[in-house]
Amino acid sequence: MLLRRILLRLLQAVPTLAGVAVLVFVLVRIVPGDPVAMMIPPGADDAVVLRLHALYGLDKPLPAQFVTWAEQALTGNFGISITTRQSVTSLIASRLPATLELVMLATVLAVLLGVALAVFGTRFSGRAGEIVVDGVTGFLLAVPDFLWGLAFIVLFGVLLPLLPISGRSDPTQAIDLATDFTLIESFVRLRWGIAADVLSHMAMPATALALPLAAMIARVLKTSLAEQMGQDYALLSRVKGFSRWHVIVAEALRNAAIPTVSLTGVQVTFLVGGTVLIEKIFSYPGIGNLAIDAVINRDLPLIQGLILTFAVIFIFINLALDLSYAALDPRLRHG
Amino acid sequence: MNLTRRGLVAGGVSLATATSLMPLRAARADAGSVTIAYNVGLPAWDPTVGPSAVNPTIQAIYQAVFDQYIGQNPDLSFTGGLVEKWGWNEAATGIWMDIRAGAVWHDGSPVTPDDVVWSLTRAGDPKGGNPIQFIWGNLSNFKINGQRVTADAKQYDPVLFKWMAFLTGYVLPRAYFEKVGPDGFEKKPVGSGPYMVDAFERNAFLRLKANPHYWGGKPAIETVVFNFITDASARVAAIESGGADVTLEIPYEEYDRLRGKAGLKGVTTPVSDIGMIFITNVDPVMLDANVRHAMVKSVDKKLLVQKLLRGYGVPIDTLEAPQYAAFDPSIKTPYDPAGAAKLLAASGYSKDKPAKFTIQTTRGFKPKDYEMIQAIVGMWRKVGIEASIEVYEIAKHYELRAAHKLDPAAFYNWGNSIGDPTTSTGFAMFSHSPHSAWRSDDVDALINPLWGEKDEKKRIAGWKAVDKYIADNALVLPLLQYVQPIVHKANLKVVPHISGALQPQRFSRA
DSSP: OHHHHHHHHHHHHHHHHHHHHHHHHHHHHHSSOOTTGGGOOTTOOHHHHHHHHHHTTTTSOHHHHHHHHHHHHHTTOOOBOTTTOSBHHHHHHHHHHHHHHHHHHHHHHHHHHHHHHHHHHHHTTTSHHHHHHHHHHHHHHHSOHHHHHHHHIIIIIIISOOSOOSSSSOTTSOOOOSSSOHHHHHHHTTOHHHHHHHHHHHHHHHHHHHHHHHHHHHHHHHHHHHHHHTSHHHHHHHHHTOOHHHIIIIIIHHHHHHHHHHHHHHHHHHHHHHHHHHHHHTTOOSHHHHHHHHHHTTOHHHHHHHHHHHHHHHHHHHHHHHHHHHHHOHHHHTO | OOOOHHHHHHHHHHHHHHHHHSOOTTOOSOTTEEEEEESSOOOOSOTTSTGGGGOGGGHHHHHHHSOBSEEEOTTSOEEESSEEEEEEOTTSSEEEEEEOSSOBOTTSOBOOHHHHHHHHHHHHOTTTTOTTHHHHTTEEEEEEETTEEEEEESSOOTTHHHHTTSTTOBOOOHHHHHHHHHHHHHHSOOOSSSEEEEEEETTTEEEEEEOTTOTTOOOSOSEEEEEEOOOHHHHHHHHHHTSOSEEESOOHHHHHHHHTSTTEEEEEEEEEEEEEEEEOSSSGGGGOHHHHHHHHHTOOHHHHHHHHSTTOEEEOSSSOOTTSTTOOTTOOOOOOHHHHHHHHHHTTOOSSSOEEEEEEEOSSSSTTHHHHHHHHHHHHHHHTEEEEEEEOOHHHHHHHHHTTOOOSEEEEEEEOTTOOGGGTHHHHHOTTSTTOSSOOHHHHHHHGGGTTOOOHHHHHHHHHHHHHHHHHTTOEEEEEEEEEEEEEETTEEOOOOTTOOOOGGGOEEO
16 A cells, blocks of 8 residues: 555656756756856857857757757766766765755754744643744744854854854864765764764754744644644543643644644755755755856756756655655555 | 653753764864865866866866966966976977976876876867867977977967966876776876865865975975855854964955954955956947947046945056056046046937946946946946946856847956966957957957067057057946955965965965
């Protein structure tokens, strides 16, 4: 049943990805800016320009360019980056783990903080505590993630220099790990020094990404919890003598989580998009940072590869979401 | 939930353990290291192919790792690189170069004349992807005799050797490159320069180690880290927090603030980069010389530099900065708004009936670029020119310029680190260049004979005459020479380079 669901969703992803591929191919060629025009050196004549267009395959008709690119993309080859002269696939593969870890850490922080705020607000419902929680979540929602990032740089990078403001690890230290999943691998291999270093670099960008999402989670979850606390089973538990904390955390939270999971999944896709600006501000070497450089330099193959990568990430997030519904709600496991 | 004493103690111990694992922010593992908060990332390691090769902002990194054929001092004068001596033969049909003996690649193998020949041949290959191939392709029939290399030239090029100190003018190791291929070279680049690549993470950092066998002497700083921080605010934060030892390209307001702080110093230098307004001769309004002259005369460049750039800039009247070979201080286009208004009146324009056109500009690409254009538009308005501003990205500027579709006026900057007039006035104003905006036969007629002029004095005098003609006819509006601000720790000595390249090999401890 579960396997069938997964296969069906993966099959549905194919036309989605095909549509994204066509759309991005057309869009990047409509947007002003010719990558060759940006590299024409002083003194070059028209022959040089023509030669450079031919070298990068930009002299062929658009349909021919698309067919060539699509044929290669089906085999996982997204071409060569104009700016870096490297395989787009290997470039993205080397940068993707950094973004995935950042998104993962931000999501974990958002969920922890959001759930904590929601539980606290529900516990003190109708009292000053709830007003405080509503105020905090309102403030967190009002400030966009990039502004949090800049504020953190000033607060924790300059005024109280506790955390590094750029990069993914200390550049003066060698890191000998096997994969680019630096954080995960360092934990698995019990390399605590590296783990601490990477975490200290990720703390500010991950928190900047997490805060608006945490506020959203807190609000939706608090509303759901309030509903659940009014249900018979919750009232019965209270009558039996269980504390409000126990009823909220041990009984109502699971039932209240379903709409929150749905929202979180959708918002995580926005969070992935948010990594673009955050990675730039913190000079964090993920695919978001790569995407900005690709757009500025009109690196067409790299832009196409990155957008398809983002599309694949969104598809997998939605798949994970579906699976988590089934885990939370037994009724969904049996169709 | 009850808060117990046990829970409180457990929480405190966990917090203490967690914080003890955090590395001390201010600790530096290596006292012999310098961290540069650098403003751009490095897209690719091969300094001779692709867009990176013609990106002036990353040449400093290439110059730290690779040697150029010919070197350049901070005052833009030329000096021996891997080519110690050079020249043209008497008939000016070929060149000779004496290759430096004793230089070694970072992998320990010797630099040979064959490496120089291979690098030049590769650079001149039309299929190689070198954007400056049209210069290198002039050479052929290379011969090696000991340390001397000779080659035939299809035509005399007075700037050929200057190009060897300019974009893509780098020598690469033939044996290593052929062994590992382009992909292997990108993963582990090898040069003969003062620094060796120790670690590189794209968009993050580059760590260099001093080359102990460098022919020019081992650099004073053992380890140099380039932290690629493209956001200016983050660079300011990095130097202010002590996370970086040097930074550059920060707003001038921040430069003034930071250099006054204890433990920090600032140094500025005019660089080989100018701001200018292209004038195109497509729109009829620009064909009117009175309008063009009025545009030039009504701009108070000194005021722009003083008010917008806090005095960090040098007003210029031609496309030649003071350090360039063809700079002529006698060519002046003085500020004269009353004269501008008279010229416009002669053409039937006034404040009530202004000359109208659009001016294109970037925003945030160069310091205060948009604000400068806003101020200039205001100055024009006072004399009878009404210009509307269109903001675009630099990518669109390049595309429009190459297609000769720029608006009647367009702001741009022009770098020229070899300071030769061919690479500033020449390529900016010659109509067959994809970079020119004003295209006319009269200017071409003046420029054409200079491309192959063998008499250097006559050549420079010729370019000065071209600049005078351009100024007399107001075919372009030069604005200012940019000044590069560098902030560094007080215990460090930084030598600025007029090319704008921040070269760590010139750092030393104060």
